Amino acid sequence: MQTVTFKNKNLDIAADLHLPDDFDPSRRYPAIVSAHPIGSCKEQTSGGIYGKALAGQGYVVLAFDAGHQGASGGEPRYIEDPGLRVEDFRCAVDYLVTLDHVDEDRIGVLGICGGGGYAVTAAMTERRFKAVGTVAAVNYGRLMREGDLTPDSAIRTLDAIAAQRTAEARGAEPRVDDVLPSSPQMAEELGITGLDMVEATKYYRSPRGQQPHGVNRSLFSHAGPAIGYDAFHLAEQLLTQPLQIVVGGVPGEFGSYRDGFDLLDRARSAQKDLLVVPGQSHYDLYWKPEATQQALDALIPFYDKYL
Template identity: 35%
Template sequence: MKRNALHATLLAIAIGLGVGKAQAADYRENPYTLAYEGAITGNVAGEVNIHPVSYTLNGLRIAANVYTPPNYAPGSKYPAVVVAHPNGGVKEQVAGLYAQRLAAEGYITITADAAYQGASGGQPRNVDKPAFRIEDILGMADYITRYPGVDTTRLGLLGICGGGGYSLSAAQTDKRFRAVATISMFNSGRVRRNGYVDSQLQTIQQRLQQASAARAQEAAGGQVLYSGDANLTDEQIASLPFDLYRQGYEYYWKTHAHPGSTFKYTTSSLLDLMRWDATDQIELIDQPLLMIAGSKADSRYMTEDAFAKATGTKDKELFTLEGATHIETYWVPRHVDAAVAKLTTFYGRTL
């Protein structure tokens, strides 16, 4: 309750101040708690519809939303796209926006909260381990390929931010995915290990010692420790050194806040995160690959690095959204429109 109240307070402040240039998307005013502009407020015949669903994955209940295209007919056959959300995000934010927009183009789409996160099950909360996040993606594929009307031979994958890095790993071995795309890909392992823009190389061993101690404390029945959680003032946010962090706080804590979303993750997760990398074995991807990034994104270096290393596919493209920062690819209409147009062309050709 305390966390929900905090989110509501931050959102109310954002609406009053008009943080940045983003128009606030109030999850409290949407029956599905969707936190993006143009979100569905009710299912209407002949239009894109949303279907909240749940399923069990490795003993945990997973909460997901399935979007069906206009005039959806279960007896027909449709291509489908799995959409993986960013780190700390939930299905009601940017992942839902892209899932809804792709559904409008004729795809059945699914986006789910990661296990231990959002409305999905799992204790302790906010565990963020690569193996779990990759399994979440495979679980969405398991579910959607059994959904009425889905053509299992035409399954695509879209990963956004951290979900993009995990999607690269998932697609290396799961060849049910016939085409793979990322938007503003974030290599969680590289950043947790090296720091953002490789700015913490000198403290790797120190942080590994902290993560080891956190796991030992958990194993002994002690308090679960968390990293990444911060309650910053507007002044502190403005002084952050990177656009991704400044705009990320505005997006997740203010303009597009959702009570299921959080920056925090268990400190012990770093034991897994820091030894993983989204580009490990990336040459196993032989499917068509589209990687989208903003020209002004300070995270772009991760997309460029992964793209260069993806030597296993001859059908690959790095598409630039001119003038976009990382977070602006989540909500700015002209950038979202351009990304959706590119994705529609890509999936239309490859699925």
């Protein structure tokens, strides 16, 4: 593995370049851009699990930290803006096509959770991506709009964002939200029972998946663009690349199960498939060997065929 950076305008985007075990710089390899979940980082599931596994199958895999997050540059920190996130993907391809050992005609993309939604958005206007894979993909805009499931929850949130942004423009301290409890024990003390919230806390706040940059923090004043975002907007018209969707068969409140079926229905792709991994949840697909292996058993032949 090599630690590299590439540019998104004036930002340095930090990435890990996972290379095949028998890497030969004189050869040209297919490549995959691998994108992390919301609040995650390249050392976790996008690179540490899927990136390593795909590199072991002969792919060059670029797992990157989103701008304003992780080890990447960008101030202020902890921005989750879909427009910025999607541009990272295009710049990742710009970097890959400069490498002599990457075949520019065989570049694919993989995204996990919110990174899966962004991967879909990016692929619709980035034709250098020849194949699209998602694992537990979440349409982040849909999730943000649902809020407390009342009709005006998104409007109330946008009003609060507006007030916070005005306050910060006048000198107030930024509001940075910890999206998850500090520990699984704290989640239990708070009475949190939702499957995805409980398992997210176990993943991000325990040795199961904890990494210094996988902090799940959010700058509230900059959350507005996500509320107006639809990861699958225009998929019926613009998403034509081969598509492999993987979801867990145990649905949780973040909605990746239903988003997977929504994406399958909406995608224009002539070659598209959805794998439901039975008995496994959204977060099982981040780390649990019996879940991730089933996902890889679908993704590897998919990329082998189309890249």
